[in-house]
Amino acid sequence: MRKILFIICWALAGVGLYSCSLDEPSYGKTTSDNYYQKESDIEQALTGAYLQLRTTWNEYALNHYFVGDCSTDDALKGGGNDGDRAEVRDLSDFTIYTTNGEVGRRWEILYRLINRCNDVIYYAPDAIGNEELLKRYANEAKALRAFGYYCLVTTFGEVPLITTPMQPAEILQIPRSPLEKVYECIVNDLTDASALPAKGDYSEDDAYRATRGFAKTMLAKTYMFKGDFISAETVLHDIIEVDKDYTLLSDYGMNWRTEYENSSESVFEIANKVYDKNIATGTNVPHFFTSRRISGYQGYGFHVPTQDLYDAFDADDPRITYVFTQTGDRYKGDTEAQDNAESPSGYHDYKMTVPAVEKTGFDVWMISYNIRLIRYSDVLLMYAEVLNENGKPGLALPYLNDVRERARKTNPIDPRRDQQAYIPATTTNTLPDITETDQERLKEIIWKERRCELAMEGWRRDDLMRQKRFGTVMRAYATKYNTSKGANFRDDRDYLFPIPQGERDKSNNILSQNPGF
Structure with a gap:
């Protein structure tokens, strides 16, 4: 992916190729038929697609964590006060308006990703160049497009299905597509993308590209969300027992150290390595999530682990060390211990805490730190669940x-x-092997293991939704802690987000609204 970074300037400038007015949908753009003529054009267009996940001030990862964790029992909004990033508080309390900024941001980022992918998929077959490479570029774009539609359909339900470059006026006439049509597109894209190279088959320069493992993992997630465990089992068997592209790192904590970025356990990372300090290729997400009080950090204090999440761990589980930053912790090179006095739970998010010594020479909006979006342990636990x-x-x-x-x-x-x-005071009895074979009891054990293993990685909402217990869990949380978080959850409304009102207005209400909003 280093090669991709070298052409980022083009991609950033490329934003100017597409005009956009206030009455155009944020999920559409005008494309240039004169541009996508040769292999290098397609490669640069694909770079533009990847970059939609990492636009400074509009990073997908920030939305992924806010939506995937803060709307659940795993994380509190945090921040300076109740009104700080109030749209995330509303996600947590299920008092979501159709104008919610975080909801609109999700829609916009994912459709911008999809539209860049559409350009690559549409124009690559006729471009001049290496046919095999062009086919690979198209399959990478299909993997990313499917990821975008998966994230949309699992949060909004029916959405407009756009699979070719279109003019804004045309897009405004497209209604929401039935769920099965959207899922069909996702499955077809990921099936094609399963022909991508394996993780180890890319060169160092292309190390962060979408792989067959990423495509198959997203395909398994799609089947599981649909409740098709038979199909999910087949795909997961291929990943684990046939392809064997991944292995767990020997130590859980290695996953968040710089030297293990894009490791054998990493299925998909959003690369934010900074090779040239004059190009904004870093991430600012860690700054949003770290303590507000410590020099060298002075973050915004969002995405705070709950006490309920902490209590889900066995007291001797070593993973506690690598999920929670606690008051009194001090990172090597720091002169002050962490002070979480402003955190509503007393914890901060370890996995997105970058020690000050690793940020030397960078500003807080360009941190050289990769987003670990999908890990192999997720795949193993999915396989256990479907079996x-x-x-x-x-x-x-x-x-x-x-x-x-x-x-x-x-x-x-x-x-x-x-x-x-x-x-954690580990002993020989720490986290013993599970021997339970009663299906219902084992299901509960696997669900708990997913919560602990993947804590604060943005997948909790996804799990609760597909397990069809989102409302039950959140109302129980509200009762247990006597809080507004989760108290307003309605099963007939809150499994989906509202369609952003601004997009409905632009379409003259061709886009229908979800029930209850």
């Missing part, structure tokens, strides 16, 4: 226990800290 759902609990156990074994062998003392407020 159990398909009546094979005994076969599910080895994959569940692989994740637990790695966790119990993890060093409970963080090598990045020289002062640690809490050290």
Whole structure:
């Protein structure tokens, strides 16, 4: 992906190729038929697609965490006060207006991604150049387009299905497509993209491109969201037992260290490595999530782990060290310990905390830190879940226990800290292998394991929705903690977000609204 970074300037300038007025949909643009003529044009267009996930001040990862965690029992909004980023508070309280900024941001980012992908997919077959490379570029774009539609359909339900470059006036006439049509597009795209190279087959310069493993993992997630566990089992079997492109790192904490970026466990990362400090290729997401009070950090304090999440862990689980930053922790090179006095739970998000020594020479809006979006442990736990759902609990156990074994062998003392407020007291009985084979009880165990293993990684909402217990969990949270968070959840409304009102206005209400909004 380093090669991609070298042409970022083109991609950023390319934004100017497309005009946009206030009455045009944010999910459409005018394309130039004169541009996509040769292989280099297609490569640059594909770079533009990747960049839609990492636009400074509009990064997809920020929305992914706010939507995927802060609307659940795993994370509180945090911030300076209740009105700070109030749109995220409304997601948490399920008092979401059709004009909610975070909801609109999700729609806009994902459709901009989809439209850039449409250009690549449409023009690549007729471009002049290496046919195999052009086909690969098209399949990368299909993987990214499917990711975009997956994120849209799982939060908005029916959405406009746009698969070719179109003029804004044309797009305004397209209504929301039935769910099955959108899912059909996702499945077809990911099936084609499954022919992409394996993770290890790309050169170093292309190391962060979409792979067959990413495509197949998203295909499995899609099947699971639809409740098609038979199809999900087939795909997950291919990833784990046939392709064998991934392995777990030996220590859970390695996943968030710089030296293990894009590791053997990484299925998909959003690359934010800074190779040239004059080009804004870093990320500002860590600055949003770290403590507000410590020099070298002085973040905004959002995306705060809940006490409920902390209590979900066994007291001796070493993963506690790598999920929660606590008051009194001190990272090597710092002169002050962490102070979480302004955090409503007393914790901050470890996984998005970049020690000050790793930010030396960079400003806080250009941090050289990759977003670990999908890890192999997610794949293993999905496989355990579908095997159990398909009546094979005994076969599910080895994959569940692989994740637990790695966790119990993890060093409970963080090598990045020289002062640690809490050290899990591990013993030979820490996180023992699971032997339960009752299907219902094992399902609960797997669900809990997913919560702990993937904590604060933005997938909690996705899990609760497809498990059809989102409302039950959130109302129980509100009752347990006597809070507005989750109290207003309605099963007939809150499994979906509202369609942004601004987009409905531009379409003259051709876009219908979801129930209850």
